Amino acid sequence: MDHLQLIKKDAQERSIFMPDNKYIKEIIKSRPNRGGPYGEKTNYGNKIFVKLDNYHSMVLNIPHYSEEPSYMDTLDADRIFATIPKILSNRYEGALLPIELAHGVASLSTYPSAKILKIFSESKEPPII
Numbered sequence: 656m657d658h659l660q661l662i663k664k665d666a667q668e669r670s671i672f673m674p675d676n677k678y679i680k681e682i683i684k685s686r687p688n689r690g691g692p693y694g695e696k697t698n699y700g701n702k703i704f705v706k707l708d709n710y711h712s713m714v715l716n717i718p719h720y721s722e723e724p725s726y727m728d729t730l731d732a733d734r735i736f737a738t739i740p741k742i743l744s745n746r747y748e749g750a751l752l753p754i755e756l757a758h759g760v761a762s763l764s765t766y767p768s769a770k771i772l773k774i775f776s777e778s779k780e781p782p783i784i
Contacts, residue, residue: 656714658683659704663712671736672704673724692722703729707740713749 666672679702680688694702700716701724719730726732744750 659706659712659714662704663706666704666706668706668708670706671726673701673726673729674704675724676722692720695720695722701729705736705739707743710745711743711749713751 662672674683676692677688679693680686684693698716698720700718700720703715703717703724704712705715706712715735717729717732717735719728721728739751742752744752744755746755
């Protein structure tokens with residue numbers, strides 16, 4: 656995501672960039688392109704940088720790994736990129752509404768957790784473990 660913040664100003668709206676193994680290792684990670692492919696066994700897919708407009712950009716991992724990724728090889732890419740604009744949230748930059756809603760439900764800062772945290776923070780007694 657940090658790298659996307661650096662390059663998105665030069666990207667056109669409604670564009671994607673699929674960095675290959677060499678780009679990720681040498682440009683993003685600043686290390687030699689040696690050893691196994693970046694993320695082959697840990698990311699479960701290639702990174703895809705998406706810029707929809709000047710407010711919404713994101714990094715996706717779409718299942719399908721290739722050292723030299725292409726849009727045509729990406730599983731259901733057309734459906735994914737057709738759906739993303741329909742579920743965008745304007746509350747946070749690059750946020751997707753289903754993720755925002757799930758985070759809101761799970762957040763410790765919402766009721767009733769907020770009341771529990773307030774009571775805990777006001778307590779003068781150390782917690783019993």
